Amino acid sequence: MARFRWIAAVAALIVSACTPLALERPAASATAVSAMQFKRGVNVLGYDPYWTDPSKARFQWRHLAEIKRAGFDHVRLVVFAFKFMDAQNRLDTKWLERLDAAVREAQAAGLGVIVDEHDFDTCAKDVPACRVKLPAFWRQIAPRYASAPDSIAFELLNEPHKALDPVWNDMLAELLGIVRQSNPTRTVVVGPTSWNSFHNLPTLRLPEGDRNLLVTFHYYDPFRFTHQGASWTDMVGLRGVTFGSEADLAQIRKDFDEVAAWARANNRPILLGEFGAYDKSGTPIEMRAAYANAVAREAELHGFGWDYWQFDSDFIVWDMQKNGWNEPILKALIP
Numbered sequence: 001m002a003r004f005r006w007i008a009a010v011a012a013l014i015v016s017a018c019t020p021l022a023l024e025r026p027a028a029s030a031t032a033v034s035a036m037q038f039k040r041g042v043n044v045l046g047y048d049p050y051w052t053d054p055s056k057a058r059f060q061w062r063h064l065a066e067i068k069r070a071g072f073d074h075v076r077l078v079v080f081a082f083k084f085m086d087a088q089n090r091l092d093t094k095w096l097e098r099l100d101a102a103v104r105e106a107q108a109a110g111l112g113v114i115v116d117e118h119d120f121d122t123c124a125k126d127v128p129a130c131r132v133k134l135p136a137f138w139r140q141i142a143p144r145y146a147s148a149p150d151s152i153a154f155e156l157l158n159e160p161h162k163a164l165d166p167v168w169n170d171m172l173a174e175l176l177g178i179v180r181q182s183n184p185t186r187t188v189v190v191g192p193t194s195w196n197s198f199h200n201l202p203t204l205r206l207p208e209g210d211r212n213l214l215v216t217f218h219y220y221d222p223f224r225f226t227h228q229g230a231s232w233t234d235m236v237g238l239r240g241v242t243f244g245s246e247a248d249l250a251q252i253r254k255d256f257d258e259v260a261a262w263a264r265a266n267n268r269p270i271l272l273g274e275f276g277a278y279d280k281s282g283t284p285i286e287m288r289a290a291y292a293n294a295v296a297r298e299a300e301l302h303g304f305g306w307d308y309w310q311f312d313s314d315f316i317v318w319d320m321q322k323n324g325w326n327e328p329i330l331k332a333l334i335p
């Protein structure tokens with residue numbers, strides 16, 4: 001049965017690849033070309049001990065060469081910076097040097113880098129504190145990388161949600177203002193509210209004149225499939241949800257058509273900054289690979305860059321124990 005579903009999923013994908021509608025691409029404006037260099041990426045380092053003690057790091061610089069060799073062109077560098085700030089919100093010097101090293105090593109490996117500030121939960125829990133810390137972060141980071149090549153991008157904040165939602169448009173305007181003082185044309189990644197839900201794209205307010213924005217959304221639908229067994233969700237007790245039916249594939253296409261329509265209407269390039277299916281719930285690897293493949297291919301057909309969630313830790317595409325790629329997932333992402 002599982003095997004049959006897998007074959008059906010592949011067949012449906014081939015059909016979808018031949019559908020002219022799916023080949024439509026959002027028009028990218030000329031000035032957004034640098035944004036379009038972020039095509040195939042992977043989230044790295046977010047939950048690694050590296051940030052507190054590099055001698056305990058799981059992630060090694062050689063992994064960047066592996067990432068490049070496998071065919072990715074960039075990494076989304078996930079940083080939780082708030083806990084490295086002092087009482088005046090100054091970033092710890094050692095932490096900054098660690099960030100510099102990660103950016104430098106990724107560049108040396110030939111990879112672009114999206115520096116993604118990931119204190120999304122802290123921000124949603126305490127908006128007033130976030131409205132001090134996040135501007136303080138960008139006030140320090142933006143000038144530091146002002147002369148970096150344009151293969152370095154900034155992502156203002158991962159997945160704004162809940163209490164942040166009503167103020168997010170104001171905040172992003174403020175943060176963008178801070179970044180633009182020192183980085184007038186750098187690619188800045190910014191996404192809508194409700195955990196970067198594509199449903200909320202129409203509510204995202206962007207400065208019309210700024211054409212160096214890369215608009216991001218995250219996609220974990222069907223959530224019951226991708227997050228079954230995940231302790232941080234209410235799917236923790238759920239098991240056995242399958243993926244791969246024609247309806248599943250059609251839904252992804254329909255959702256991405258909606259994103260592409262928004263992108264065309266607003267003349268903005270799109271980055272799918274996170275997608276994947278949780279690895280510790282007993283979901284068959286073939287099914288998780290089919291999901292990764294379906295989403296990545298559909299993103300590409302719609303002209304979106306993408307970042308798989310994530311290299312290591314959970315949802316993994318790299319197996320630290322085995323010291324090698326999680327081959328089915330890698331092949332699904334980069335056939």
Ligand code: BGC
Binds near residue numbers: 118158159274309314
């Ligand atoms: C969070 C992770 C989580 C993932 C999928 C990310 O944005 O940082 O903790 O595993 O989303 O839910």
